[in-house]
Amino acid sequence: xxxxRTTNPLLLALVVAVVxxxxxxxxxxxxxxxxxxxxxxxxxxxxxxVVLEALLGGGVPGRTVLFTLPQVPLPAAAGGVRLGGPVxxxxxxxxxxxxxxLAAVLSCIGxxxxxxxxxxxxxxxxxxxxxxxxxxxxxxxxxPQLVDDAGRVRAARRLRGHAGRGPRExxxxxxxxxxxxxxxxxxxAASMESRGYGRxxxxxxxxxxxxxxxxxVGLCGVVAGxxxxxxxxxxxLLGLPLLLLGSAAAAASLAVGARxxxxxRYRPDPWAAPEWVVLASGALAGALVLVAAQRGVAxxxxxxxPAVWPTLPxxxxxxxxxxxxxxxxxxxxxxxxxxxxxxxxxxxTDGVRSAS
Amino acid sequence: xxxxxxxxxxxxxxxxxxxxxxxxRVEEGELVLVVxxxxxxxxxxxxxxxxxVPHFSGGTLSGRVTVDGRDTRTHRPRDLADVVGVVGQDPxxxxxxxxxxxxxxxxxxxxxxxxxVMRRRVEATLDxxxxxxxxxxxxxxxxxxxxxxxxxxxxxxxxxxxxxxxxPTSALxxxxxxxxxxxxxxxxxxxxxxxxLAEHRLERVVQYADRVVVVQDGRVSSDLPxxxxxxSPVSPPIVDLGRxxxxxxxxxxxxxxxxxxxxxxxxxxxxxxxxxxRSFVTTGQGEPLLSAxxxxxxxxxxxxxxxxxxxxxxxxxxALMGRNGSGKSTLLxxxxxxxxxxxxxxxxxxxxxxxxxxxxxxxHVGLVPQDPGLLLYGETVRAECREADTDVRAAPGTTRxxxxxxxxxxxxxxxxxxxxxxxxxxxxxxIVLAGEPPLVLLDEPTRGLDYGAKTRLVASLRSLAxxxxxxxxATHDVELVAELADRVVVIADGELVTDGPAAEVLAGSPxxxxxxxxxxxxxxxxxxxxxxxxxxxx
Numbered sequence: 001x002x003x004x005r006t007t008n009p010l011l012l013a014l015v016v017a018v019v020x021x022x023x024x025x026x027x028x029x030x031x032x033x034x035x036x037x038x039x040x041x042x043x044x045x046x047x048x049x050v051v052l053e054a055l056l057g058g059g060v061p062g063r064t065v066l067f068t069l070p071q072v073p074l075p076a077a078a079g080g081v082r083l084g085g086p087v088x089x090x091x092x093x094x095x096x097x098x099x100x101x102l103a104a105v106l107s108c109i110g111x112x113x114x115x116x117x118x119x120x121x122x123x124x125x126x127x128x129x130x131x132x133x134x135x136x137x138x139x140x141x142x143x144p145q146l147v148d149d150a151g152r153v154r155a156a157r158r159l160r161g162h163a164g165r166g167p168r169e170x171x172x173x174x175x176x177x178x179x180x181x182x183x184x185x186x187x188x189a190a191s192m193e194s195r196g197y198g199r200x201x202x203x204x205x206x207x208x209x210x211x212x213x214x215x216x217v218g219l220c221g222v223v224a225g226x227x228x229x230x231x232x233x234x235x236x237l238l239g240l241p242l243l244l245l246g247s248a249a250a251a252a253s254l255a256v257g258a259r260x261x262x263x264x265r266y267r268p269d270p271w272a273a274p275e276w277v278v279l280a281s282g283a284l285a286g287a288l289v290l291v292a293a294q295r296g297v298a299x300x301x302x303x304x305x306p307a308v309w310p311t312l313p314x315x316x317x318x319x320x321x322x323x324x325x326x327x328x329x330x331x332x333x334x335x336x337x338x339x340x341x342x343x344x345x346x347x348x349t350d351g352v353r354s355a356s
Numbered sequence: 357x358x359x360x361x362x363x364x365x366x367x368x369x370x371x372x373x374x375x376x377x378x379x380x381r382v383e384e385g386e387l388v389l390v391v392x393x394x395x396x397x398x399x400x401x402x403x404x405x406x407x408x409v410p411h412f413s414g415g416t417l418s419g420r421v422t423v424d425g426r427d428t429r430t431h432r433p434r435d436l437a438d439v440v441g442v443v444g445q446d447p448x449x450x451x452x453x454x455x456x457x458x459x460x461x462x463x464x465x466x467x468x469x470x471x472x473v474m475r476r477r478v479e480a481t482l483d484x485x486x487x488x489x490x491x492x493x494x495x496x497x498x499x500x501x502x503x504x505x506x507x508x509x510x511x512x513x514x515x516x517x518x519x520x521x522x523x524p525t526s527a528l529x530x531x532x533x534x535x536x537x538x539x540x541x542x543x544x545x546x547x548x549x550x551x552x553l554a555e556h557r558l559e560r561v562v563q564y565a566d567r568v569v570v571v572q573d574g575r576v577s578s579d580l581p582x583x584x585x586x587x588s589p590v591s592p593p594i595v596d597l598g599r600x601x602x603x604x605x606x607x608x609x610x611x612x613x614x615x616x617x618x619x620x621x622x623x624x625x626x627x628x629x630x631x632x633x634r635s636f637v638t639t640g641q642g643e644p645l646l647s648a649x650x651x652x653x654x655x656x657x658x659x660x661x662x663x664x665x666x667x668x669x670x671x672x673x674x675a676l677m678g679r680n681g682s683g684k685s686t687l688l689x690x691x692x693x694x695x696x697x698x699x700x701x702x703x704x705x706x707x708x709x710x711x712x713x714x715x716x717x718x719x720h721v722g723l724v725p726q727d728p729g730l731l732l733y734g735e736t737v738r739a740e741c742r743e744a745d746t747d748v749r750a751a752p753g754t755t756r757x758x759x760x761x762x763x764x765x766x767x768x769x770x771x772x773x774x775x776x777x778x779x780x781x782x783x784x785x786x787i788v789l790a791g792e793p794p795l796v797l798l799d800e801p802t803r804g805l806d807y808g809a810k811t812r813l814v815a816s817l818r819s820l821a822x823x824x825x826x827x828x829x830a831t832h833d834v835e836l837v838a839e840l841a842d843r844v845v846v847i848a849d850g851e852l853v854t855d856g857p858a859a860e861v862l863a864g865s866p867x868x869x870x871x872x873x874x875x876x877x878x879x880x881x882x883x884x885x886x887x888x889x890x891x892x893x894x
Binding site for chain 1 (some may be wrong): 406412436437440444452464468470474477722723730731791
């Protein structure tokens with residue numbers, strides 16, 4: 001949450017650094033990590049944002065003109081839109097900060113993907129919602145599958161005398177890779193089905209509909225609540241209360257479903273002190289930045305006109321540094337745990353999650 | 357237990373049905389083997405049993421399939437999961453979780469097996485399939501054979517009453533295959549498990565079968581194993597040997613054959629197979645095309661190859677054998693510059709493959725990967741061939757001509773995905789050969805190939821060697837090695853343990869000995885063709 005509330009580039013860089021460190025320390029060995037891909041995506045976002053700002057001009061008025069692009073005259077009907085023209089320092093900075101904010105959020109999402117396996121999460125998707133569950137499987141496994149497949153196809157591409165890089169190669173390989181990844185996802189769904197996923201959980205159609213409705217309402221509530229928390233501009237009522245209400249509804253639906261659910265758990269992931277520490281550190285990091293933003297601590301939102309050098313406010317920094325705690329205290333993933341005492345299994349790294 | 361009543365399956369409305377007029381009964385506690393050429397409809401037949409056809413595959417099924425009295429028309433695969441367990445052809449595609457233990461437990465979780473029972477069964481399954489030392493590993497990092505065992509374990513642990521397996525031993529080394537089949541027969545005998553099993557490598561399974569179902573052109577007939585083998589379009593070497601000698605009933609196991617082969621051994625006592633002599637003479641010549649010196653390669657920070665020394669010269673076919681996960685694929689990938697060398701060196705034509713530009717690389721070495729589909733991206737066979745020509749700047753039509761030689765029946769307009777396994781392999785091989793690389797590497801090429809396709813593969817690889825190419829084949833298939841290889845290299849745990857003439861290495865260990873060698877022991881015969889040639893000469 002912290003990242004979406006600030007535009008201070010120093011704070012955002014700190015977010016990325018903290019997240020990166022945790023990923024480096026707690027990533028599973030030997031697995032392809034999507035973190036790098038998300039970082040690159042973040043850089044692309046910043047560049048795009050700045051280039052578009054320079055080309056089209058934004059809403060930020062500025063006086064410090066860096067250079068002037070040849071302007072294309074547009075009819076008056078185009079409103080305030082312009083093409084080319086003077087590029088101001090203030091405008092570019094505002095765009096860059098804005099892009100950086102999105103990039104930081106993306107890096108947090110990437111970290112969550114690298115640290116918590118989507119398949120592991122899937123084990124906890126209740127079979128109550130069979131169709132939704134299967135769709136989730138297909139959707140969630142699609143992206144990592146795609147990364148995997150792209151890697152293998154690129155390696156094989158070398159065998160046919162191509163580098164497997166560059167836009168032409170991309171165009172050549174996109175369809176087969178997308179195709180095979182989708183096929184694999186469907187294979188997975190078939191496999192889950194034939195191994196009994198979603199077995200006649202609800203005897204009656206009515207109780208099934210009940211659970212579905214409750215869950216949908218709950219999920220909508222959670223989504224709206226999260227949006228409220230992340231977006232500083234929305235009404236304060238939208239955030240926390242909605243999130244809580246949504247979670248409650250979702251929990252109720254799970255409870256209704258769980259009564260009839262025949263599933264059992266093999267060695268459920270323990271939820272002990274380390275997991276609490278991770279959760280607490282993430283929540284605290286988010287909370288401190290939120291509090292700072294609420295209090296109006298200077299430099300959470302950096303001034304861009306006139307452009308000033310941003311400073312580091314101490315309260316959010318402290319909060320973000322708390323996000324480092326999981327790097328040492330979270331449970332080790334299985335391969336890293338080999339050879340160490342107290343082989344914990346990797347919990348979901350909520351720290352990273354809530355820090356985003 | 358399983359009943360097919362007048363079943364027909366058709367996937368496209370206009371097209372020929374894949375299966376028709378199938379009437380089949382499988383009783384409880386039977387182990388039934390399904391055989392047939394590639395693309396004959398075996399997989400479709402198996403997938404009907406738990407309702408994946410038509411519930412997941414689409415298409416139309418007429419007639420009735422019942423399992424334990426439940427009709428697949430009204431029961432979806434998930435409702436049959438407690439009765440039927442299915443292991444598909446590609447185990448990796450079916451994994452739902454990330455680690456070995458979780459994967460084995462997954463089916464039981466879905467069925468709601470109690471926690472304590474689950475713990476017990478997971479441990480038992482790990483032991484049964486020899487997976488205890490990889491229990492925490494991530495599934496993606498396992499070798500093909502280990503993955504296959506995990507897939508079987510995941511299904512077995514849920515204790516279904518019917519087990520359906522599609523080529524369960526295709527990726528396994530001979531010893532692991534025997535262990536898995538041993539475990540299966542034990543379950544059949546002790547628990548009355550019903551097993552329906554499709555397999556191309558009949559030499560491994562036919563002696564365990566109670567009945568054999570032959571699938572030919574979408575029609576199905578079932579018989580006792582010996583009778584079915586007598587008229588089956590595919591047969592293992594031991595049956596071929598029996599046909600050659602005119603033994604009746606046909607022997608199905610080495611033990612049966614040894615009992616009746618006395619006269620034959622006597623007739624051949626004074627002759628030595630031409631092959632044995634040849635393999636001492638025609639090991640390659642000249643500078644090595646591939647040379648590895650003290651090669652060490654790491655994967656996921658652990659050494660997979662530890663100091664390999666190997667040379668492959670022009671004109672020889674070398675078979676690379678070894679347990680699942682011993683580093684065969686890693687060696688091939690390293691030779692193509694796909695993996696970084698940690699220490700030591702690997703040279704192709706005296707060049708470092710990692711530093712070569714891709715365009716130059718394929719002038720020196722060609723690799724057909726385990727999944728030949730990875731090399732194919734085109735929409736049609738013709739487009740694929742044309743692109744391969746431009747890739748290597750060969751004259752137009754080069755690849756197509758090669759393909760026509762390797763697989764005459766592959767049609768121009770077919771999508772590469774719709775080709776049979778054998779045709780797809782042929783296409784990938786043709787693409788690789790278009791660049792005329794002096795060194796050709798193949799990773800596990802016989803997976804999913806029937807005997808006919810295998811014979812064609814052997815012929816084309818032998819003629820490559822005769823024209824001065826060096827060929828290195830990583831495989832578990834001892835029968836293929838017996839027919840194909842001059843030299844056999846065995847690696848274990850990343851170290852080279854044996855490097856010698858094929859006849860010597862194969863005959864030297866019971867695990868690697870082909871069926872004919874076992875039957876004719878102590879005479880050094882490798883293949884039915886060798887025996888036939890010698891008999892004809894005497």
